[in-house]
Amino acid sequence: MTGNLYALLASRFPADRSRPCFIEPGRPPISYGEVEAGVGRLASLLASKGVAVGDRVVVQAAKCPELVMLYLACLQVGAVFTPLNTAYTGAEVAYFLEDAEPKLVVRDAAALAREAASLPPSAEVHPCDADALASIIYTSGTTGRSKGAMLSHGNLAANALALHAAWGFTPDDVLLHALPIFHVHGLFVALHCAFLSGAPMIWLAKFDDQAVIEALPGATVMMGVPTFYVRLLENPAFTRAVAGPRRLYICGSAPLLESTFEAFEARTGHRILERYGMSEAVIITSNPLHGDRIPGSVGYPLPGVDLRIAGGEETGVIQIKGPSVFGGYWRMPDRTREEFTEDGFFITGDVGRQDADGRVWISGRAKDLIISGGFNVYPKEIELVLDTLPGVIESAVIGAAHPDFGEAVVAVIAGAGDEATIIAAARERLAAFKAPKRVFFVEDLPRNAMGKVQKAALRQAYAEVFAGPGPHQRSRS
Ligand code: AMP
Numbered sequence: 001m002t003g004n005l006y007a008l009l010a011s012r013f014p015a016d017r018s019r020p021c022f023i024e025p026g027r028p029p030i031s032y033g034e035v036e037a038g039v040g041r042l043a044s045l046l047a048s049k050g051v052a053v054g055d056r057v058v059v060q061a062a063k064c065p066e067l068v069m070l071y072l073a074c075l076q077v078g079a080v081f082t083p084l085n086t087a088y089t090g091a092e093v094a095y096f097l098e099d100a101e102p103k104l105v106v107r108d109a110a111a112l113a114r115e116a117a118s119l120p121p122s123a124e125v126h127p128c129d130a131d132a133l134a135s136i137i138y139t140s141g142t143t144g145r146s147k148g149a150m151l152s153h154g155n156l157a158a159n160a161l162a163l164h165a166a167w168g169f170t171p172d173d174v175l176l177h178a179l180p181i182f183h184v185h186g187l188f189v190a191l192h193c194a195f196l197s198g199a200p201m202i203w204l205a206k207f208d209d210q211a212v213i214e215a216l217p218g219a220t221v222m223m224g225v226p227t228f229y230v231r232l233l234e235n236p237a238f239t240r241a242v243a244g245p246r247r248l249y250i251c252g253s254a255p256l257l258e259s260t261f262e263a264f265e266a267r268t269g270h271r272i273l274e275r276y277g278m279s280e281a282v283i284i285t286s287n288p289l290h291g292d293r294i295p296g297s298v299g300y301p302l303p304g305v306d307l308r309i310a311g312g313e314e315t316g317v318i319q320i321k322g323p324s325v326f327g328g329y330w331r332m333p334d335r336t337r338e339e340f341t342e343d344g345f346f347i348t349g350d351v352g353r354q355d356a357d358g359r360v361w362i363s364g365r366a367k368d369l370i371i372s373g374g375f376n377v378y379p380k381e382i383e384l385v386l387d388t389l390p391g392v393i394e395s396a397v398i399g400a401a402h403p404d405f406g407e408a409v410v411a412v413i414a415g416a417g418d419e420a421t422i423i424a425a426a427r428e429r430l431a432a433f434k435a436p437k438r439v440f441f442v443e444d445l446p447r448n449a450m451g452k453v454q455k456a457a458l459r460q461a462y463a464e465v466f467a468g469p470g471p472h473q474r475s476r477s
Pocket of ligand 1: 139140184251252253254255256274275276277278279280298348350362364365450
């Protein structure tokens, strides 16, 4: 049997190919039959352009159904789908092009599909092994060069099957898809669950709270990043009636605040299912479909995932092994070696713990650890305290260089309040070395497209707060 992921996905397309695959508001639906034919024509076009097995196809293009068809066509012919964030600038793209050495670069998938329209659809699926390279996903790379995570057909198939089962997808589901598709969440997690069920997707080019509110009544499952849920809750039109008897609300790619989880439950009666993943392994842990979903925990390792905490510590860097863990970084054998242990576990860089029940709790990225006066400070612990204080919508805690302590704790708060009050309240609840030495208020925390707070940008913005010339800028403690 072939290990080609497209063969697996297509085998699950509905027997009745007239069933819808993409439902876009205001446009006629696109059926599974049309998708299959579109994929086949694009496969023919790729072949006519000389794209061969293992060739990279780099894509920086607007989200549309034809882009999904191009992804599937790449799988079909054995090419390596390499999507880029649409926000990358020319200079950034130049780096990726040099690194990936693509055979083809696509900026407009709809135009490519029009070019393929007159070609006969190819039905031939490249018969590859499960370990053949399917996709390169460039990590967001907040520090240093962005790395290309190499995911095989087998990595993606294993994760897709695990999620499809874990989240109970059936052909009766309708997935609301408002995520970008240059990232594993919208591209692999969401699409594969729909395809393995032969289910339709309500397809939105981007997240817009009003558009989601209008589309929700036709959907059974929504997948989102935390910002989606925050935005929905900010909209008074998002009521219990709108949220309705949906089957499932899934969230991930960045930490979901407990306050968001609770506000969502209070408004809608639904407990959001949070899961944890990354480009290098797609999804790693998930809260249960049946059973308690606990705010603040990312749930249990998926079946087949071996998860441990480095050094056998209670809290430490999470290491994983399993069928969806990537093979390495594209053309970076040294980095790959550094990020795997000798016994083959991938060092995720996320710090967390696993409780006696097996649930995983994430406390941040290892590189965000602050060492102040020789003590380790985990930002998440401070953020959890600050987030409960009056006036604080959300906080981000970073370290800034400090003449006495090496690094000192700085809190950046979305919300309004008074620095001295926040510091005093933090000191009542936390050891002095953990309490922020400075507090800054902003309207919104900086985030990337997946809703992750950009701590590197914050560290840069506040790098000098303790380095001023006068003693007035020195910490008082
Ligand atoms: P990316 O490779 O861009 O998908 O980023 C992966 C990183 O996102 C992980 O290593 C985590 O730091 C973070 N992440 C993803 N899901 C969650 C979650 N549910 N809670 C906390 N952090 C998360």
